[in-house]
Amino acid sequence: MPKVLVSDPIDQAGIDLLGQVAQVDERPKLSPEELLRIIPEYDALMIRSGTQVTQEVIEAGTNLKIIGRAGVGVDNVDVPTATRKGIVVVNSPEGNTIAAAEHAIALMMSLSRHVPQANQSLKAGHWDRKKFTGVEVYKKNLGIVGLGKIGSHVANVAQAMGMKILAYDPFLSQERADQLGCRLVDLDLLFSESDYITLHLPKTPETTNLINAETLARMKPTARIINCARGGIVDESALAEALKAGKIAGAALDVFANEPLKESDLFEVEENLILTPHLGASTEEAQVNVAIDVAEQIRDVLLGLPARSAVNIPGLKPEVLEKLKPYLMLAETLGNLVGQLAGGRIESLDVRLQGELAKTDSKPIVIAALKGLLTPALRERVNFVNAAIEAKERGIRIIETKDSDVRDYAGSIRLVAKGASESRSVNGALLADKEMRITSIDDFPISVIPTQHMLLTLHRDMPGIIGQIGSTLGKFNVNIASMQVGRKLVRGDAVMVLSIDDPLPEGVIDEITQAPGIRDAYMVSL
Ligand SMILES: NC(=O)c1ccc[n+]([C@@H]2O[C@H](COP(=O)([O-])OP(=O)(O)OC[C@H]3O[C@@H](n4cnc5c(N)ncnc54)[C@H](O)[C@@H]3O)[C@@H](O)[C@H]2O)c1
Numbered sequence: 161m162p163k164v165l166v167s168d169p170i171d172q173a174g175i176d177l178l179g180q181v182a183q184v185d186e187r188p189k190l191s192p193e194e195l196l197r198i199i200p201e202y203d204a205l206m207i208r209s210g211t212q213v214t215q216e217v218i219e220a221g222t223n224l225k226i227i228g229r230a231g232v233g234v235d236n237v238d239v240p241t242a243t244r245k246g247i248v249v250v251n252s253p254e255g256n257t258i259a260a261a262e263h264a265i266a267l268m269m270s271l272s273r274h275v276p277q278a279n280q281s282l283k284a285g286h287w288d289r290k291k292f293t294g295v296e297v298y299k300k301n302l303g304i305v306g307l308g309k310i311g312s313h314v315a316n317v318a319q320a321m322g323m324k325i326l327a328y329d330p331f332l333s334q335e336r337a338d339q340l341g342c343r344l345v346d347l348d349l350l351f352s353e354s355d356y357i358t359l360h361l362p363k364t365p366e367t368t369n370l371i372n373a374e375t376l377a378r379m380k381p382t383a384r385i386i387n388c389a390r391g392g393i394v395d396e397s398a399l400a401e402a403l404k405a406g407k408i409a410g411a412a413l414d415v416f417a418n419e420p421l422k423e424s425d426l427f428e429v430e431e432n433l434i435l436t437p438h439l440g441a442s443t444e445e446a447q448v449n450v451a452i453d454v455a456e457q458i459r460d461v462l463l464g465l466p467a468r469s470a471v472n473i474p475g476l477k478p479e480v481l482e483k484l485k486p487y488l489m490l491a492e493t494l495g496n497l498v499g500q501l502a503g504g505r506i507e508s509l510d511v512r513l514q515g516e517l518a519k520t521d522s523k524p525i526v527i528a529a530l531k532g533l534l535t536p537a538l539r540e541r542v543n544f545v546n547a548a549i550e551a552k553e554r555g556i557r558i559i560e561t562k563d564s565d566v567r568d569y570a571g572s573i574r575l576v577a578k579g580a581s582e583s584r585s586v587n588g589a590l591l592a593d594k595e596m597r598i599t600s601i602d603d604f605p606i607s608v609i610p611t612q613h614m615l616l617t618l619h620r621d622m623p624g625i626i627g628q629i630g631s632t633l634g635k636f637n638v639n640i641a642s643m644q645v646g647r648k649l650v651r652g653d654a655v656m657v658l659s660i661d662d663p664l665p666e667g668v669i670d671e672i673t674q675a676p677g678i679r680d681a682y683m684v685s686l
């Protein structure tokens with residue numbers, strides 16, 4: 161019988177389901193050292209947010225076939241290492257949507273009516289009614305940042321309570337916002353007009369410290385903030401300062417930059433701050449949903465069937481997967497790249513399969529490209545199963561073409577993403593050893609191995625540009641691993657692609673874009 165290790169508290173419904181096909185060992189209090197020691201025995205690992213599944217754990221798990229996260233976020237799993245090792249990582253993208261949305265609403269109402277503070281005061285022997293006079297949410301503006309699954313449910317419930325919704329989501333179509341009855345606005349307007357601001361977006365480099373001293377200063381003194389998304393989207397020290405100085409009226413946080421929250425400036429705020437220990441998903445219903453959802457997928461994978469919600473490997477028959485895998489990785493990488501270049505809302509994605517690829521079933525490759533395209537917006541919530549649906553909901557039109565002419569490579573993929581104002585294109589191919597190459601960007605020929613952090617520039621082909629960028633990067637202590645320039649005409653326009661060892665520090669892109677001859681510069685993370 162295969163063996164499954166359950167290293168976080170998981171609802172019994174999931175344990176019972178797995179028990180039908182495997183030996184299930186529940187060990188919720190393992191130290192990292194114990195986990196490393198016993199993981200080689202197991203075929204599957206089931207976790208919540210408590211277990212850190214590091215590169216070391218995955219490499220020690222020589223029998224592991226699947227890691228199941230009973231929840232949405234796979235931030236605690238080293239997914240790239242799992243993918244390299246052929247281990248499927250699955251999650252439950254929808255099992256706790258309602259729970260998280262209802263917790264945000266509960267916090268909004270608690271903030272409005274001082275429920276926790278009044279409860280504490282009464283139990284301490286006071287009958288203080290005046291102090292706890294609240295405010296109504298009826299007819300107030302609720303600003304929702306991130307109008308995905310949880311944000312949409314919050315919008316529906318809040319509208320039923322008579323609230324007006326302002327929403328900011330740079331990846332959502334106007335059509336979807338209209339369907340939800342939300343007014344799509346920019347962040348500046350959302351911050352300055354909202355009475356309540358609730359966050360339902362992923363944590364990414366762009367959204368880290370989105371709520372900071374500067375954005376807090378733009379809010380109404382009566383504004384109240386709720387964060388049930390991810391810790392780190394709110395700068396906790398800046399929030400503590402703003403609350404103490406009365407710059408905003410209140411805040412409620414369920415998630416924190418460092419969990420469990422032990423020491424924090426937040427503990428110094430006496431009033432108008434409500435904190436809960438990451439309880440968004442903690443309802444009986446959500447825990448049953450996520451446990452069953454993930455246990456079923458572990459069972460299926462252990463029985464040799466595909467998983468329905470794999471974050472990293474599509475649900476194809478093993479023999480098809482083996483053949484297509486390098487092209488799927490290429491399509492996903494190119495999708496991610498063109499998505500970051502196009503930025504924001506995308507109206508259509510043109511997927512062209514060239515050479516030997518024209519003879520294969522295009523569907524998995526198109527899905528891989530869409531998964532890559534949506535990853536900057538949706539992170540771990542987009543997978544091979546929901547990528548097409550998510551793209552449709554965002555109003556992205558897919559155009560597929562096949563061209564069996566062999567050009568420089570046996571098989572290659574071209575993606576063109578059309579944004580609101582311009583189109584961006586990328587081409588890529590596999591070399592004989594299956595190594596990926598980006599072979600053009602916006603039709604400028606290059607031959608670049610995709611790496612985790614890349615700087616791209618569009619500039620005039622003129623003397624001094626390369627040295628100028630090199631010295632700017634040197635000034636910011638950024639190490640360049642490789643560099644490539646592609647041009648169509650001598651002294652015309654050109655692109656430069658630099659592989660760098662780390663993400664760019666703040667300020668570098670601004671400095672580069674201001675330099676003479678530079679038309680644009682992008683930081684791309686793959
Ligand atoms: N507190 C909890 O226990 C708990 C439970 C479940 C989910 N979550 C978190 O809630 C958040 C939302 O989850 P979901 O299931 O609704 O995800 P989702 O993928 O359905 O929605 C996220 C939305 O954020 C948008 N977005 C991405 N980048 C953005 C940006 N820079 N600005 C504004 N919007 C942006 C996306 O377009 C998408 O519509 C996630 O961070 C998730 O990890 C927390």
Ligand SMILES: O=C(O)CC[C@@H](O)C(=O)O
Binds near residue numbers: 230231232233
């Ligand atoms: O309670 C948990 O497991 C965390 C839930 C939540 O943050 C998620 O990402 O699903």
